[in-house]
Amino acid sequence: MTVCASGVLTLANLERWEAPGPSLAVLGHPIGHSLSPAMHHAALARLAEHEPEYRSWRYHKFDVPPEELGRALPMLHEKGFVGLNLTIPHKVLAVGLVERIEPFAAEAGAVNTLRRTATGYEGFNTDGYGIVQAVEAAFAQPVRGRPVVLLGAGGAARAAAAAFLRAGCGGLHIGNRSAGSLEELLARMRPVAAETGTDLRGFLFAQPPDDLPADALVVNATSAGLRPDDPAPLDLVRLAGRPDVYDMIYNPALPPVLREARALGLRAAGGLSMLAHQGARALERWTGRPVDAAVMLRACEEALASR
Template sequence: MKRAFLLAGSASYTLSPAMHNAAFRALGARAHYEALALAAAELPEAVARLRDPGCLGANVTIPHKLAVVPLLDTLSEAARATGAVNTIVNRGGALEGHNTDAAGFMRALKEDGGYDPAGQEVVLLGAGGSARAVAYALLRSGVARLAVYNRTLERAHALARALGPYGELEVLSPAQLKGRVRSAALLVNTTSVGLSGVQEGASPLPEDALPRAMVCDIIYRPPQTTLLKRASAAGLAVQNGLPMLVYQGAEALTLWTGLPAPVAVMRAAAEAALAA
């Protein structure tokens, strides 16, 4: 039986095993997916084990998306651009790094959210691995203006420098944040503010700071964060992170198996696991 893994800092909250194992069953694939909780010091050994012939590869999540990059042999364009990897594929012992978060985010936004960000003004909160993927996807989609805010400004500047070849990212100061959010059409939160068990109930923005059209929060646990509740109450379109999770997972599954992913099966399994 083939194996695939999730390399995570904490594996207690993830929906990925339920989602991928349901997909393997639907495809008739003799494969099993398991989540591994790893400290930073354990990451190199865990990545080395992915070279085993019985291993398809792995997903990578917080806090390892950037740290895993130098441990790999090759990178896809999206992984090189973002400097972040969320999917590793074992090709005969050589490890390829991919970033399926970017494609997953944009597919979720357009297909599930019914929103095309082309020509729009967007504000992005956060500067970690997920933020890099979202920023890359937004720049490639042709947004008119993209601004990023992070509590640690140097991390925001690092993101802007990394993605400079793909378009301009303006780094916002705390004094600029509220006004720019209000003038934006779309706000995307990639921070952990609002996440169950971390900062649940909190919001990354003041109550009166909302964009004009839509709020996307890539958190899926809880299904509706305080930020999304406020946006929905104000009549804005909202989207949580579950569609992005499903679509990035579908991209990863196809990379591992070469088969079209059973997206409906994966979504149903993720929703059931979330409800449980």
């Protein structure tokens, strides 16, 4: 089996798959940057200290273009892959390609974790859990009662929006570059906001309102920052008080949103902790065992430092 230097596999590798033992994988396009294999192997090694069966489990990463996802999932099922993670651009697309999804994933309209059944895959969303755990740990403050300004309307933002509403945030303002995606997310979240009694508003980055809440939790769920010349989606100076800023991006370590936040002297944190928490919850779905997110976070930090 030929694998590129970054450990990335393709569907051509899958067609000739003969790897022994239970297999897990992350699918994305691109996927070379992913730290998921490092953190999952670290957690599996910890599980294997008490349950040796997990020594044979292996986690891989596959570059799968979005137009190939519908072909990839049946192939992965046929080859016996126990569980899958999905990242950009598959989280929304996969909703219509799995046999069933959990209620939270249906509410968010995005899945990032698939678990094998006898006939296909069932979908879960661990991103929502991951972001709430990450921001509460980063800023030592519960989401409940706190206003949130969420930047972005893609798959990760969908899960975050639903999770913040379910966690009882004190109002949710969602900003996005394009009006179509923003309105689609707002329409999906309005029933949740009505059920939870939460104020829900939207705005475009080109026309931010003057009344964004003070002392908000600001979460960047856009891809702005993955490229060195990306501008920040929102000027943080527009926010009153002392907002806390969390960026889901973890590589580079200092994307523009965090760079601006730190220049303003604000508390800020990057996305490694969310990656670890959502990964731990995903591995729990596959193994039925409790998983220590701290083990996964350390593995992510070490893998990132070695690059």
